[in-house]
Amino acid sequence: MGRFLLTVIRRDLLLAARRRGDWLTAQAFFVMVVSLFPLGIGADPQLLRSIGPGVVWVAALLASLLSLARLFADDHRDGSLEQMLLSPEPTVLIALGKALAHWLIYGLPLLAIAPLLGLQFALPAEAIGVLMASLAIGTPILSLLGSVGAALVLGLRGGGVLLTLIILPLYVPALIFGAGAVDATLAGTGAQAHLSLLGAFLLMCLVVSPWVAAAALRVSVE
């Protein structure tokens, strides 16, 4: 079972490595959305510091949705998804492997970019550290919950917008705890509580999402 999971993850990593353009697009989207906010609301460092964590987090949600629309769609189009579902291995592992691979490809790089964006928003070093920690715990949630949405809208017309509609409300707790952790650091109350709750939400998503995503895949491909 573990080997099957690794195979699914390795396959997606390999596919992503062969198509670097797609990968770069998602990261560039993240950077651009965040960088547009100071242009829209002004460059006052005090103001930027107070909105920075929220802006980075909202941009992370949108960037993850952008790439999630294709999570199963490419494999569905060329028929390989059906072959995977026909295999004797459990569908749950396919869903989990795909979500984990999505996080490695699209979630992890956000961690590397976030400190630069934090500097743009005049965040102090400590807050940048907490921002990275909150993204490290929070972005897997986005990939896991998003895999459910991606499986539900598989093959539908206008799937991308639909995915946004059905998944964004479910992202709300991750956004609140993630951005809240950085806000709490800035306010001097400590991020411990927020990060713990974010971690609890991650564990719940890790247990529940792959099963629902697997059920949704079965429904969508039938």
Added chain:
Amino acid sequence: MAFNLYYYASPATFYGLAGRLIPWFGWGAALLTIIGLYIGLFVAPTDFQQGDAYRVIFIHVPAAWMGMFIYLVMAFWSAVGLAFKTRLSFMMARALAPTGAMFTFVALWTGALWGKPTWGTWWVWDARLTSTLILLFLYIGILALWSAIDDRQRGDKAGALLTLIGAVNVPIIYFSVQWWNTLHQGASIKPSGTSMDEIMLAGMLVMAFAAWFYAIAAALARVRSIILERERHTEWVKQILQG
């Protein structure tokens, strides 16, 4: 004959039962609305703090209750449908969703109307308001998913899965929003804890029952048309439509 639940789980028999129940609930809703509004608008005294503006609660509170409650009922029917593969359960979930979304919207709308004279603002990012808004987003997402899927079985199951994962999330969303709210604003604006006059409470309860009756009648009427649409190839539907 004793009331047999399985007998009415078949769309063909439920169609007739729903048809017989609709007038009762429909007229019941109309009657209760008249009584409730009469109590609310004419009998109940003016609030000494909020003036007459408080009277919107006779619509607002029942609507907010129904918005939340209908979502739970939808989740229940979705779970039953996925577990037992009963066709009628998915139809009930579909029939309930528009009414639930409507009540949630009415709750937000009347809340804004109440907030302007009382709080001095149409909208605050209060925990309840925010979580009700997110509930409306959940309804919209489910309705959008249903309308995007042409295949009936896939739509039923996909909508049910989304409803259930939303239902798991609703308490988490509520508590996260509440916590976010207490962290962001120190002294939040809350109506003062005046105890409610008995006649006000009575009016509100009557209106709550009116909302219940209306929701049941609307859902039954909608489920009847869904049954007709889905079973249109069967003999009994052809007989009804011709006779």
